Amino acid sequence: MEGARELLEAERDEARRRLAALTGSFAEVVAASRDTNADDEHDPEGATIAFERSQLATLVAQARRHLAEVEAALIRLDNGVYGRCEACGAPIDPARLQVRPAARTCVGC
Numbered sequence: 001m002e003g004a005r006e007l008l009e010a011e012r013d014e015a016r017r018r019l020a021a022l023t024g025s026f027a028e029v030v031a032a033s034r035d036t037n038a039d040d041e042h043d044p045e046g047a048t049i050a051f052e053r054s055q056l057a058t059l060v061a062q063a064r065r066h067l068a069e070v071e072a073a074l075i076r077l078d079n080g081v082y083g084r085c086e087a088c089g090a091p092i093d094p095a096r097l098q099v100r101p102a103a104r105t106c107v108g109c
Contacts, residue, residue, distance in 0.1 A: 001083050007101045008074050015067040026056040073102040
């Protein structure tokens with residue numbers, strides 16, 4: 001697929017930047033909660049800190065999964081199977097790959 005490598009590498013770079021930013025934000029929230037004596041259970045602001053920490057942890061996990069998907073797509077590209085549905089073996093519509101470069105399945109599957 002023409003341009004697939006460039007698209008995937010750009011997607012990988014963006015995923016790495018996002019993961020780094022989210023990881024830094026998560027570390028800041030954890031450090032801020034450590035530096036305070038807020039009781040998450042009884043302090044009205046505590047729930048906000050716990051919520052932020054939970055939300056950031058979820059976003060970090062999502063960013064890690066996305067990065068892994070993009071890296072797997074690069075491996076498929078190197079192996080010559082990029083752009084083929086992993087479920088049925090049919091070609092994945094190039095428009096789908098343009099929108100979701102790490103897509104592993106066709107729209108039907």
